Each structure stands twice: as structure tokens, then as C-alpha cells.
Amino acid sequence: MAVGGCFCGKVRIEYSGQPLASALCHCLDCRKLTGGPYSFNFIVQTADLHVSGSPKEVPKTSDSGNAIKNYFCPDCGTPLYGLKIKPNGDRDETTVIRAGIFDNVRILHERTPVVEIYTEQRLKWLSPIEGADQFTGMLPLP
Ligand SMILES: [Zn+2]
Ligand SMILES: [Zn+2]
Numbered sequence: 001m002a003v004g005g006c007f008c009g010k011v012r013i014e015y016s017g018q019p020l021a022s023a024l025c026h027c028l029d030c031r032k033l034t035g036g037p038y039s040f041n042f043i044v045q046t047a048d049l050h051v052s053g054s055p056k057e058v059p060k061t062s063d064s065g066n067a068i069k070n071y072f073c074p075d076c077g078t079p080l081y082g083l084k085i086k087p088n089g090d091r092d093e094t095t096v097i098r099a100g101i102f103d104n105v106r107i108l109h110e111r112t113p114v115v116e117i118y119t120e121q122r123l124k125w126l127s128p129i130e131g132a133d134q135f136t137g138m139l140p141l142p
Helices: 028-034 105-110
Strands: 002-005 012-015 021-025 039-045 049-052 056-061 067-072 079-085 091-098 115-117
Touching: 012 039, 028 039, 028 079
Parallel strands: 021 115
Antiparallel strands: 002 012, 012 049, 021 039, 039 091, 056 067, 067 079, 079 091
16 A cells, blocks of 8 residues: 655545556656656556545646546645546546655655656656666557
């Protein structure tokens, strides 16, 4: 069980089980929504994610053309997680959690990114993570 939450503490989240993957994303949207040079994410089963509090939902069409919803603390604005919305309106089976919100730093040390996406937009002073698969754009997900 991994637990985390936003900067002000009003939204808490946890997931059971193991993340499917850990990934860095260098896309422009991730830079904007995190305020950092890239996002560090855990991809988990949506069914394994439990949220307390009322995150603010922000819909947007991603660079890859998907309908995406991102969730933020309504008070302090911390980016929490995002997921794809299917054409029929259902939530995707996987959710992308912003890894920096977890309380236990050990989890972040242990989950070395296994993949980096949108590397075309990686800042020039950053090096690829050793051993992580590199994709210039979106990960070709099933
Ligand atoms: Zn907050
Ligand atoms: Zn991104």
C-alpha cells in the first residue's frame, strides 16, 4: 500500500498492489501541469486507486489527441493524477499518478523509471535514465 497526498493535506490518495510501470514524461503539458522540467509518474490500475477529498477535475485534449482528465487539489493546486477518457466516456483502466506526492521517499528511490516518453522535448541539460526505454513520443500502449 502506497499513500500520499497534496501539499496542504486536504486530498489523500493511496493505491494497493504494485504499479504497472514508472515513467518520466517530457511533454509540454506535463511541464505546465507540474511546474517542473518533466513529470515522474507511476502507472497503476484505476481500480487500485483510492482518493479521499475532492480533487478538481481539469479536462484537456492531449498532444496525442486523447481526451485526458487531470486532477488537482482544489485548495493548494498540487497535481495528483490523470487518466484517459475513452470515446464512450468511461475512465481508462490505468491511471497516471504524479509520483512526487507519495509520503514515503523510499518508494521513489525503488521505482527507477523504466520508460521515458516525449524525449524529443527533453531539456538539453537532462540525460536519459540508464536502462529506461526511450520513446520520442507517446508510449504505444495497447
Ligand atoms: Zn491540497
Ligand atoms: Zn506528459
